[in-house]
Amino acid sequence: LDRYCVFGNPIHHSKSPIIHAMFASQTGQALKYAARLAPLDGFTASVQQFIAEGGKGANVTVPFKLEAYALAHQLSERAAIAGAVNTLTFSDGMIVGDNTDGVGLVRDITKNAKTAIVGRRLLLLGAGGAARGALLPLLAQQPASLTIANRTISKAEDLVQLAHATKTYRGDIKAKTWQALNGSFDVIINATSASLQSEVPPIPNTVFCDTSLAYDMMYSDGQTSFNRYAEQAGARTRDGLGMLLEQAAEAFFIWRGVRPQTAPLFAHFRTKGG
Ligand code: ATR
Numbered sequence: 001l002d003r004y005c006v007f008g009n010p011i012h013h014s015k016s017p018i019i020h021a022m023f024a025s026q027t028g029q030a031l032k033y034a035a036r037l038a039p040l041d042g043f044t045a046s047v048q049q050f051i052a053e054g055g056k057g058a059n060v061t062v063p064f065k066l067e068a069y070a071l072a073h074q075l076s077e078r079a080a081i082a083g084a085v086n087t088l089t090f091s092d093g094m095i096v097g098d099n100t101d102g103v104g105l106v107r108d109i110t111k112n113a114k115t116a117i118v119g120r121r122l123l124l125l126g127a128g129g130a131a132r133g134a135l136l137p138l139l140a141q142q143p144a145s146l147t148i149a150n151r152t153i154s155k156a157e158d159l160v161q162l163a164h165a166t167k168t169y170r171g172d173i174k175a176k177t178w179q180a181l182n183g184s185f186d187v188i189i190n191a192t193s194a195s196l197q198s199e200v201p202p203i204p205n206t207v208f209c210d211t212s213l214a215y216d217m218m219y220s221d222g223q224t225s226f227n228r229y230a231e232q233a234g235a236r237t238r239d240g241l242g243m244l245l246e247q248a249a250e251a252f253f254i255w256r257g258v259r260p261q262t263a264p265l266f267a268h269f270r271t272k273g274g
Helices: 016-027 043-052 065-071 077-082 101-112 130-142 151-166 225-232 239-256 262-271
Strands: 002-008 031-037 056-062 089-090 092-098 120-124 145-148 172-176 187-190 211-216 236-237
Touching: 002 016, 002 043, 016 239, 016 262, 031 120, 043 065, 056 065, 056 092, 065 092, 077 092, 077 101, 077 130, 089 239, 101 130, 101 211, 101 239, 120 130, 130 151, 145 151, 151 172, 172 225, 211 225, 225 236, 239 262
Parallel strands: 002 031, 002 056, 120 145, 120 187, 145 172, 187 211, 211 236
Antiparallel strands: 056 089, 089 092
């Protein structure tokens, strides 16, 4: 049986083993996928060990995505621009790094939530790893404009520079402070980690209107604080469950060449939680 795993620390909460087991049974692929706790100072050794055991590929989660980027011998363009790797493939002694988070986000918004990004006004909140990972796939959708807002404005400005450097997009990109945000947006994506502390970035509620989609990359069993705020301002909301499933589906596709369906899993996790 081909073997895969997810590396993280902590890792006990990870839904990846159950997600990939469901994908495998749905597509009839014979594989094993487990969670592996890597020591904080032992990510590389853990990966080498797994390769020595015959592992074919691995997902990488917090806090190892930057180390996985550094470890890869080869990178996809989207991983190179993200500066982070969440999917590793091992073949013939090579470690190939990819990043499926951004494409997972875009697929969930455009396909599952049936919300176009092309030609729309896009607001990205946050400028850390999650925002950076989403940047190239979002720009590839050719929004009318992209505004990046962050608590630390210099980091938003860095992302704007990076966006210009990719040359995939010639539209309007700007960095703003929370206070400088004005007018409404069609799609508002929360890529800050504020929801982890049940906090909401201090943005004016006028960024939302009744045709907006507010998307919190975080996923929890209850409604996130960001989505509660957006809903009160009249927006439709969606959390990161769909993104979690789509990034996993893309990794599964990279490894197995078969694209699993995410809709049955979405229904499963939404009704059963956990
Ligand atoms: P991740 O990989 O989740 O993106 P990160 O790279 O540490 O993690 O980035 C966290 C992001 O959330 C940053 O944009 C951070 O803002 P700063 O760049 O100013 O640090 C943002 N963030 C974290 N806590 C926040 C809070 N309570 N309110 C607003 N923004 C917050």
